[in-house]
Amino acid sequence: MLFNSFQFLLFLPVTLALYFATPHRWRWVPLLIASFYFYMCWRPEYVVLILFSAGVDYIVAILLERTEAKAARRGLLLASLVSNLGLLFFFKYYDFFINSLTAVGSAFSYHPTLPALSLLLPLGISFYTFQALSYTIDVYRRERAAEHHAGYFMLYLMYFPQLVAGPIERSTRLLPQLRAHHTFSADNIKSGLRLVVWGLFIKMAVADRLAPVVDAIYNQPEAWSAGTLVMGTIFFAFQIYCDFGGYSLIAIGCARMFGVELMRNFNHPYLSTNIIDFWRRWHISLSTWFRDYVYMPLGGNTGPRRRYLTNVLIVFLISGLWHGASWTFVIWGAFHGTWSILSRITRDARARIVGEQLGWAPGWFLTLYRTAFTFAMVCLGWIFFRAPTFADASAVYRGIFTGQAGTGQSLPFDTRTILVNWLLVGVVLAWDFAGTGKLRFDVVQRAPVALRYAGALVLLLMFMMFANFGGHNFIYFQF
Amino acid sequence: MQQQDRKGLKTAYLIGICAAILWAVAKTPPIARALTPFEHDTSHGDLYRQCPIQDFALPFPASDRTWQSPPVAEADALLIGDSFSNVAYGHPPLPALLSTRMGRPVAYASNALPNPLRMELPPETRTRRIVILEGVERQLIEFLGPGGRSSRGAPSGLLKAALDFRLWAFLENDAHITYLLTRNRLTRPIAEMIATARYRLLGEGCPGARVFSVDPPMLFLDEETGHSPRGYFYNHTPEVIEDLAANITDIAAGVKERGLEFVFVPVPNKVSIYHDLITDIEYDQFVPKLVAELQSRGVCVVDLVPEFTEMRRAGVQVYHPTDTHWTKVGAERAADLIAEATENGCSAQRDLGVP
Numbered sequence: 001m002l003f004n005s006f007q008f009l010l011f012l013p014v015t016l017a018l019y020f021a022t023p024h025r026w027r028w029v030p031l032l033i034a035s036f037y038f039y040m041c042w043r044p045e046y047v048v049l050i051l052f053s054a055g056v057d058y059i060v061a062i063l064l065e066r067t068e069a070k071a072a073r074r075g076l077l078l079a080s081l082v083s084n085l086g087l088l089f090f091f092k093y094y095d096f097f098i099n100s101l102t103a104v105g106s107a108f109s110y111h112p113t114l115p116a117l118s119l120l121l122p123l124g125i126s127f128y129t130f131q132a133l134s135y136t137i138d139v140y141r142r143e144r145a146a147e148h149h150a151g152y153f154m155l156y157l158m159y160f161p162q163l164v165a166g167p168i169e170r171s172t173r174l175l176p177q178l179r180a181h182h183t184f185s186a187d188n189i190k191s192g193l194r195l196v197v198w199g200l201f202i203k204m205a206v207a208d209r210l211a212p213v214v215d216a217i218y219n220q221p222e223a224w225s226a227g228t229l230v231m232g233t234i235f236f237a238f239q240i241y242c243d244f245g246g247y248s249l250i251a252i253g254c255a256r257m258f259g260v261e262l263m264r265n266f267n268h269p270y271l272s273t274n275i276i277d278f279w280r281r282w283h284i285s286l287s288t289w290f291r292d293y294v295y296m297p298l299g300g301n302t303g304p305r306r307r308y309l310t311n312v313l314i315v316f317l318i319s320g321l322w323h324g325a326s327w328t329f330v331i332w333g334a335f336h337g338t339w340s341i342l343s344r345i346t347r348d349a350r351a352r353i354v355g356e357q358l359g360w361a362p363g364w365f366l367t368l369y370r371t372a373f374t375f376a377m378v379c380l381g382w383i384f385f386r387a388p389t390f391a392d393a394s395a396v397y398r399g400i401f402t403g404q405a406g407t408g409q410s411l412p413f414d415t416r417t418i419l420v421n422w423l424l425v426g427v428v429l430a431w432d433f434a435g436t437g438k439l440r441f442d443v444v445q446r447a448p449v450a451l452r453y454a455g456a457l458v459l460l461l462m463f464m465m466f467a468n469f470g471g472h473n474f475i476y477f478q479f
Numbered sequence: 480m481q482q483q484d485r486k487g488l489k490t491a492y493l494i495g496i497c498a499a500i501l502w503a504v505a506k507t508p509p510i511a512r513a514l515t516p517f518e519h520d521t522s523h524g525d526l527y528r529q530c531p532i533q534d535f536a537l538p539f540p541a542s543d544r545t546w547q548s549p550p551v552a553e554a555d556a557l558l559i560g561d562s563f564s565n566v567a568y569g570h571p572p573l574p575a576l577l578s579t580r581m582g583r584p585v586a587y588a589s590n591a592l593p594n595p596l597r598m599e600l601p602p603e604t605r606t607r608r609i610v611i612l613e614g615v616e617r618q619l620i621e622f623l624g625p626g627g628r629s630s631r632g633a634p635s636g637l638l639k640a641a642l643d644f645r646l647w648a649f650l651e652n653d654a655h656i657t658y659l660l661t662r663n664r665l666t667r668p669i670a671e672m673i674a675t676a677r678y679r680l681l682g683e684g685c686p687g688a689r690v691f692s693v694d695p696p697m698l699f700l701d702e703e704t705g706h707s708p709r710g711y712f713y714n715h716t717p718e719v720i721e722d723l724a725a726n727i728t729d730i731a732a733g734v735k736e737r738g739l740e741f742v743f744v745p746v747p748n749k750v751s752i753y754h755d756l757i758t759d760i761e762y763d764q765f766v767p768k769l770v771a772e773l774q775s776r777g778v779c780v781v782d783l784v785p786e787f788t789e790m791r792r793a794g795v796q797v798y799h800p801t802d803t804h805w806t807k808v809g810a811e812r813a814a815d816l817i818a819e820a821t822e823n824g825c826s827a828q829r830d831l832g833v834p
Contacts (some may be wrong), residue, residue, distance in 0.1 A: 006656045010498040017495020020488060186487035212705070219706045223760075409759040412704070414682040464673050465680070469661075 001041040003250045004204050011038065015160075016257055024181045028151045031159070031178075031258070038160040039123070046122040049087055054157050056083045057132045061139040061146035073140060080136040088129045091122055096325035124164035126322060128157050130289055135171040137293055144172050152178055161254040165247050167265040167285035174260070182259025195253030201463055203246030206424045208468035210239040213413055213421060218386055221395040225406040229399045231418075233379050236386045238425045241270065244283070268432035270378070273370035275339050278378060286322070290315050309344065313337040323385070328393055332384040339377060420466060427462075505655040515662040521568070524802030526698035530685035531671040532678040535696055535801050540569025548574060551599045554586035555606065556821070559595055560613035563746045563804055563813075570807035573613070576814035581822060583607065595734050595741075603738065609821055610734050612727075613744040616751060616766055617702060617709040623730075624708075624723050695756075697800045703750045704757055711750045711758070715765040724772040731778045742821055744781045745769060746805075746813070749798040752787045779825040781816050 001007055011034070018030040040047050060080040067073050089097075095116040105111060135156070138144045147153040156175050162168075217224055217232030224232070248265035255262045265285050272278035279287050298311040313334070320333020358366060380397075387393035398404070411418070447455070504510050521528065523539045544567065551557055556577065558564055564573040564587060571579075574587040588598055601608040614622060661670055677683045689699050702709045727743055734741040745766050754762050770782040787797045790812065797809040805813065 006660045009660070010502045010656060013491065013494040013498040014502070017492050017498075020491065184484050184488040184491065186481075186483045189487060189491070215706050216712070219712055220760075412758045416681050417683060420681060465677060469685070 001038045003247065003254075004200060004208075007041070012254060012257075019258060020184050028149075028155050028178065032151060032155045035155065035158040035160040035163060039158065039163055042123050049091075049122050049125065050128055050157060053084055053087065053129065053132050054154050056080060057136050057157075058147070058150060058153050060136055062148065064136070064139050065146040077136060077140045081133065084129045084133055084136075088125055091125055093321075093325045100327075127166050127168055128163065130168050130286075131171075132157055134168070134289060134293060138171055147171070147175055159255070159260075161251040161260075162262055165244070165251070166283075167248055167251065167263050168289050169262060169285070173263065177260045180259070185259065188256050188259060192253040192256035195249045195256065197253075197459070199246040199249030199251075199253060201246075201459060201467070202242035202428060203250070204467040204469070205463050206428055206466075207239045207241075207243035207246060209417075209424060209466055210235040210242075210421055211468075213411070213418065214239055214386070216411060216413070218388075218392065218396070221387075221392055221399055222404075223407045223409055224399065224404070224411075226400050226403045228406065228411065229396055229404070233383055233386075233396070233400075235421060235425070237270070237375070237379050237382050238428060240382070240385075241266070242428060270375050270429065271371055271432055272374050272378075273367060274374055275336065275343050275377070278374060279336070279340070286319070290319055294318060309341045312340050312344070316340065328384045328387060328390055331390070331393075332381055335381045335384060339381075424466065501659065502656065505659040511655065511659055514664070515658050521802075524568075524698075524799050526700065526803060527801040530689075530698060531667070531674050532684070532698075533671060533675045534678060535698060537696065537801055539799065539801065540807070543567040543569070543571055546571050546575040548587040549584045551586045551588070552602055553584055554601050555583040556581065556585040556609040556611060557588060557595070557598070557601055558585055558611045558613060559588045559598065560611075560744075561589070561615055561618065563615055563810075564613050565589070566804045566810075568799065568802065568804065568807075570810050573810055573814060576811060577611070577818055580814055580818035585611075595730065600734075600737065600739060608739040609742065610739050611742045611744060611817060611821070612730070613746060615746045616748040617700075619723060619745060619769070620708040620719065623726055624719075695800065697753060697756055699750050699753075699757060700748075700803050703748045703803075711748070711754060711762075712760070715763055715768070720765070720769050720772055724769060724776060724778075727773060728776045728778055740779070740821070742779045742781065742817060742825070743773065744783070744813070744817055747784050747787060749803055751784065752791055752797055779820060781813075781820050783813055783816065786812060786816060 001011060015030065015034040018034070019027055022030050036047065039050070057080055060076050064073055064076050067076065098114050098116050101114075102111070135144075135147075139146050147156065152175060155178055156169075156171055157163075159169075159174065159178065214232050214236045217228060218236070221229060245266040252262045252264070263285055265283060267281040267284065269278055269281040272281055295311055295315045298314060299307055300311065301308045314337075316333045316337030317330060318333070320329045320331070320336075323329045323332070354366065361369075383396045384393045387396055399406075504514070521539070521542055523531075523536050527535055527537075527539075546567065558574045558577060560573065566572065567575075570576070572587070574585045578585045586601070595610045595612060600610065660666060674685050677685070683689075684698060684701075689701055689704055704711055706712045731741040731743065747766050750757060751762050751766065754760070764784075766784050767782060770780045770784075773780045787809065790797050790808070795808055796806050797812075798805055
C-alpha cells in the first residue's frame, strides 16, 4: 500500500481507531494485522520472506541469550547473517552477480551456464533485513535482551509506517516504544498530521512533478543541451530528497499518532557545508547503521590513518551496493567514499587556504560558498545514481562538461510546468532554510493563528494545483 | 487523559468508523456503482473521464451496444482483441464491421488471455476457420512479449479462486476506493474544477491523461507518452522487436498447426499517429518494423500505420480527441484492411515453417 493512495487515507484512521479501542495488552494484535495487510496489498506471497527472517532471528536471539560458549554464539550469529543476507543476495543481487560474472567470464572465454532469474525485488527487503540484523547483532553483543514475545518481535520487523522504506530503527529504541502504554494524545495526532501533510506535499506536489521531467532528460542525455542536463540533475536531487524525505516524514508522522517516535531520517541535507556533514543529514538511519555495524567493527577511526580511510571507503562501497544491484550504484558509493577521504585528508590545508585567501569574507559568504559547492558535488554524484547505465551517466557528464548544444529538440513540457517546478524547488529549499537549527514545525506553531490558517490555505491550494494524484511509487521502494 | 484528548479520541473513533464504512461501500459493487456513475461515463471519451477539463468537453458519439457476438461454434472467424475491438462510439464494433465486409460470422473474445491456443476456436465443421489477433501497440510487449500473459498457463480452479480472492481483498482496493472518493456526485465537480484550473493556469492535464495539444484540442493517455515499454519514448531495440516477433510467430504457428488461418493486427497508439503534437522526436516506426519482421517470418500482418498516417495528412480524424480509441472512419478503414488481408488469403498462403 502506498502512503500517497486513497486506500491509505482510509487505512490509517481505521487502524488508529482499532489500536486505541483495544486494551493495552492486546494492542500489538491490530497493529500487527494492519502491518501484514499493509505489506500484503503489494504481493501477498512475499510476506513469507519476512516471516522466514523473523522466525530465524527470533529463535537465534533466544538461543544467543541462553548460550555462553563463544564458538556456539558465533555460529548462531553466522546462521542469522547467512539467512538474512542470503535472502537479500538471492533476491537483490543474484542477477547482478550472474551478469557481472558473465561479462568478466566472456573476457576470458568462460561462459557460465547459470541463468539470470529476473526476480521481482521483495518490497522493503533491504530495510527489514538490516533491521533484523541489527537486532541479532545487538543481542549477540549483549547490548539488549532477546525479545520473547513473538508478536512484539514480529511487529518490530513489520511496523507498517517504516516497513518498506525505513527509517531503519534499532530494537533498543523501537521495541520498548511498541510495548509502552500509549494514551491517546491530541497533540501527537496534530503534530503527526502536520508531518504527514508536509510529507505528502513534498512527495506528491514536488517529487512526482519533477519525475517526468527528469525521466525525459535522462532518457536521452545526448539530445539535450548542457543547461537542460544540469536542470535535470538538480531536479533529480530534489526529486529524490522530496520522495524519500517525504516518505520518512509520513512514516514519522504516522508512528507519532500511535505514540511512537521514530528517528529523524533527514536534516535539511542540501544545506550541508561539506560531505561529512551531508552524510550526517542524509538517510541518517542508514548512515548510523553502517557506522555501528560495519564501520566500527572494521576499526572505525582508530588505528593507522590508512586503515581508517580504507574503512571509510569500504562503508561507502557497501552503501552504494545496498542502494542497488548495479555498478552505477557502486561507482556512486565510490565517488562519495573518495570525496569523504579527500575531504578528511585536505581538511587542514583547506582551512589554511581559506584563512589566507578568504579571510576578508564574511561568515555567511563562506557558508554559502561551501553549501553551494557541496550541493554541486552531491549533484555530480546523483548522475551515477539516476542514470540507468554507465554509458548514460557518461553521456550526462560529457554533455555537461563539454557544454553540449543538444539536437535542438524541445522538452515535451510546457514552459509553465518547468517554471512551477523551479518554484517548488525554491519552496522546499526555503522551508529547509527556515527550519535550520530548530524543529521546523515549531516555527509554524509559534506563528499567529491567522497566519497559520493563511499558510495552510496556500499549502492546500498549491497541493490541489500541483499534486500528482496518480499514486506514483516511492523511489526507495526499489532498494 | 485530558479533556481535549478525550474529545480527540471520540473524533478519531468517528473518523475510523466512517473510513471503515467507506471501505466496505467501495467493496460492495452495487452500492459503489450507484454512488460513482462517472466511473462508466463515456459521454466525452475515456480520456475526458480521466481528466475532466471543461474546455475539452467536446461532442462525442454515443456507444452502440446493439451488436451481439455469435457463439464461436457458429463463427468462421474469431477476433481476439482489446478495447479497440470492443468500442462502438458512433459505429458498430470491429467484429460487426468485419462480419459485413467478410460476409462471414465473426465472433469476439476479449484478449485478457490473448493466447488463441487456450481459447475455444471456430470448429472444424466451418468452411473457413480464421483467428484474428488484435492488440494495441502499447500493450504488445507486455501481453505478447517474452514472459507476457500469452505465455502463462491458465490457472487451476483452486488457484484462480485464490487469486480472485487476493484481488478482491488487496490489489483492487486502491482502484475501488479511488473511484468512490473521486468519482462520486459530491467530489466529481471538485475534480472537474481542479482539472480545469490546472489546465487553464498551467496548461497541464491530470494523471492518466495529458494535454499536449490545444489546437487541435487533443488529450493523450499518460502511459502512451512516457518512457516505459508502453510509451512513445521507449527504446524499441532490434532485440525487443525480434523477441516479440518470435513470440507472435510461435502463436501463429500453433494456430496453423490446428488447421486455422491467422491474422495479426497491431493497432498503433494514438500518439504514434499524432506524435508531432507532443514532441519533435520522430516516431521510431516500432509497429512498421514489427510488421516487417513478422512478414519476413511468414506471419500474416495488417499494418495500419501507413494508412492512418496518410488519412491524418488528408485531414481525416482517425482517433477521437478526448478518447484513446479510433473514430468511425478509423475503425471502418481498419476493418477494410483486415478483411482485405483475410479474403486475399494472406493468412492461408504463408509458410511459417511448421513441419
